[in-house]
Amino acid sequence: MQLLAKTxxxxxxxxxxxxxxLFEVCTHxxxxxxxxxxxxxxxxxxVFTFMSSSVVLIRAFKEFANYGYEYDDSLSKLLPQxxxxxxxxxxxxxxxxxxxxxxxxxxFAGGVLAAATGNYLREHQQVxxxxxxxxxxxxxxxxxxxxxxxxxxxxxxxxxxxYKKYGITGIRGEVQEGFKSVKNKGLPALKEALANGAxxxxxxxxxxxxxxxVTEDSNILWRTDKQILDKVQxxxxxxxxxxxxxxxxxxxxxxxxxRDFIKxxxxxxxxxxxxxxxxxxxxMENRDAKIKMF
Numbered sequence: 001m002q003l004l005a006k007t008x009x010x011x012x013x014x015x016x017x018x019x020x021x022l023f024e025v026c027t028h029x030x031x032x033x034x035x036x037x038x039x040x041x042x043x044x045x046x047v048f049t050f051m052s053s054s055v056v057l058i059r060a061f062k063e064f065a066n067y068g069y070e071y072d073d074s075l076s077k078l079l080p081q082x083x084x085x086x087x088x089x090x091x092x093x094x095x096x097x098x099x100x101x102x103x104x105x106x107x108f109a110g111g112v113l114a115a116a117t118g119n120y121l122r123e124h125q126q127v128x129x130x131x132x133x134x135x136x137x138x139x140x141x142x143x144x145x146x147x148x149x150x151x152x153x154x155x156x157x158x159x160x161x162x163y164k165k166y167g168i169t170g171i172r173g174e175v176q177e178g179f180k181s182v183k184n185k186g187l188p189a190l191k192e193a194l195a196n197g198a199x200x201x202x203x204x205x206x207x208x209x210x211x212x213x214v215t216e217d218s219n220i221l222w223r224t225d226k227q228i229l230d231k232v233q234x235x236x237x238x239x240x241x242x243x244x245x246x247x248x249x250x251x252x253x254x255x256x257x258x259r260d261f262i263k264x265x266x267x268x269x270x271x272x273x274x275x276x277x278x279x280x281x282x283x284m285e286n287r288d289a290k291i292k293m294f
Contacts, residue, residue, distance in 0.1 A: 003125060004121075004125060006069060006122075009065075009069065009118070009121040010062060010065045010066050010069060010118060011062070012284070012287070013061065013062075013065035013114050013117050013118055013121070013284065014058055014059075014061040014062035014065055014114070016280050016283040016284045017057075017058070017061040017110050017113065017114055017276075017280045018054070018057070018058035018061065019279075019280075019283060020110075020276045020277070020278075020279040020280035020283065021050075021054050021057060021058075021103065021106055021110070021276045021280075022051075022054055023200060023204065023279060024204065024272060024275050024276045024279065025047055025050040025051075025054070026047065026201075027200075027201050027204040027205060027208070027275075028201065028205075029205065029254055029255065029258050030205065030208055030272065031254065031257035031258045031260070031261040031266070031268070032257075032258070032261030032262060032265075032266045032267045032268055033267060033268065033269065033272050034046060034047060034049075034050055034102075035047070038258070040258075040261070040262065040267060041223075041261055041262050041264075041265045041266055041267040042267060044100050045097070045100050045102055049097050049100055049102050050102050050103065052096045052097055052102075053093045053096050053097050053102045053103045054103070055096065056089060056092045056093050056096050057089075057093070057103060057106065057107060057110065059089075060085075060086075060089040060092075060107060060110075060111060061110055061111065061114045062114075063085060063089075064082065064085065064110075064111040064112075064114035064115045064118070065114040065115065065117060065118035066118060067081070067082065067085060067115055067118070068114065068115030068116060068117065068118030068119040068122075069118035069119060069121065069122045070122075071115070071119055075116075075119070075135060075138040075139050076138060076139070076141055078115065078119075078139050079112075079139050079140060079143070082111055082112065082115055082139075085111070086107055086108060086111050089107060089111075090104055090107060093107065105171060105219075105269060105270060105273040106272075106273045106276050106277075108171060108175075109171055109174070109175065109179075109273050109274070109276075109277055110273075110276065110277065110280065112136055112139060112140065112175050113132070113136065113179075113277055113280060113281070115139070116132050116133075116135040116136045116139060117132050117284060119135055120132050120135055126285075126287070127281075127284040127285045127287075128285065129183070129187065129281050129284075129285045130183075132281070132284075133178035133179055133182075133183055134178060136175055136178045136179065137176065137177065137178040139175075140172075140175040140176045140178075141176065142176075143172050143175065143176045144169050144172050144173055144176050147160070147172060148160060148163040148169060148172060149163075158218065158222050159171070159172065159218055162218050162221050162222060166221060166226050168216045168218060168221060169216065170216060170218035170270065171218065171270060171273070173216070174274065179274070179277055179281075181211055181214050181215055181274055182211075182274055182277050182278045182281060184214075185210045185211050185213065185214050186207055186210065186211050186274060186275065186277070186278030187278055187281060187282060188210075189206055189207045189209075189210035189211070190203055190204070190206075190207045190278055190279065190282055191282070192206075193206045193207065194289075194291065194292075197292065198245075198246065198292070199292040199293060199294055200291050200292065200293055202245045202246065204275060204279065205244070205245040205254070206240075206244045206245050206246070207275055207278055207279075208268075208271060208272070208275050209236045209239050209240055209244055209245075209254075210236075210240065211271050211274050211275060211278070212232060212233060212235075212236035212268060212271050213233050213236045213237045213240070214233070215233075215268070215270060215271045215274060216229070216270075217229060217232070217268045217269070217270040217271050218270050219267050219268060219269035219270045219271075220232060220266055220267070220268055220270070223265050223266065223267060224264065224265070224266060228264065228266060232266060232268065235257055238253065239253050239254055239257065
């Protein structure tokens with residue numbers, strides 16, 4: 001096995017995350033979400049908006065990975081420093097998109113993943129997803145309690161307001177648990193689809209549906225309500241039962257969901273972020289995997 005230098009490891013992490021966010025936005029159909037053919041339930045963004053912010057994100061992921069690689073203190077102290085770095089890149093993303101919020105969620109989720117992976121690869125040559133997820137749990141330990149359960153503010157973020165209203169922990173809960181949904185739903189679904197010979201587009205549609213069955217998607221809640229979120233999870237389950245993207249009945253139902261989500265302004269953006277994390281983790285752990293593009 002060829003030993004990789006630090007620069008190669010950092011580039012590998014940033015390249016994997018960069019490929020993941022670009023593949024995610026291009027994947028079609030994704031009900032309610034921006035794709036290469038659709039604006040989904042949005043009127044202020046399209047695939048080109050996402051490409052503009054993705055350029056910034058790839059630079060950010062490289063810096064997060066390098067920061068994690070160089071970091072040699074307790075992982076429990078790392079998150080505030082990553083947050084400071086993220087604030088600077090958030091400004092750059094908004095500048096690139098004309099103040100349109102395309103990918104702030106994946107900046108946080110991907111930044112934590114990049115830093116944790118960089119920290120792990122400082123001591124190892126190959127990525128192990130379980131070990132990286134464990135480091136993420138250490139980095140984000142106590143996050144929900146600090147920022148949601150005992151939060152005392154007069155001005156709240158969307159995530160904080162949703163926790164107060166519904167008890168939903170959103171992306172904070174995901175990272176605190178080391179991307180539990182990615183580990184238990186996303187990666188198994190993606191691996192299954194790819195192992196069965198599906199191309200990357202269909203594999204990602206299938207993975208999105210699998211993640212939708214369990215994700216407490218704060219984007220859906222912010223635009224609609226808990227009843228709609230519960231309905232979406234049941235609809236995703238039904239789509240899988242119908243054969244997902246791999247059967248005609250499944251495809252027909254996914255097309256129905258696309259129309260229905262647009263009509264109701266449902267946009268599962270939090271699940272889309274987890275889809276990107278799933279693919280990035282797969283690419284990093286399976287460095288030499290052959291993926292069917294067509």
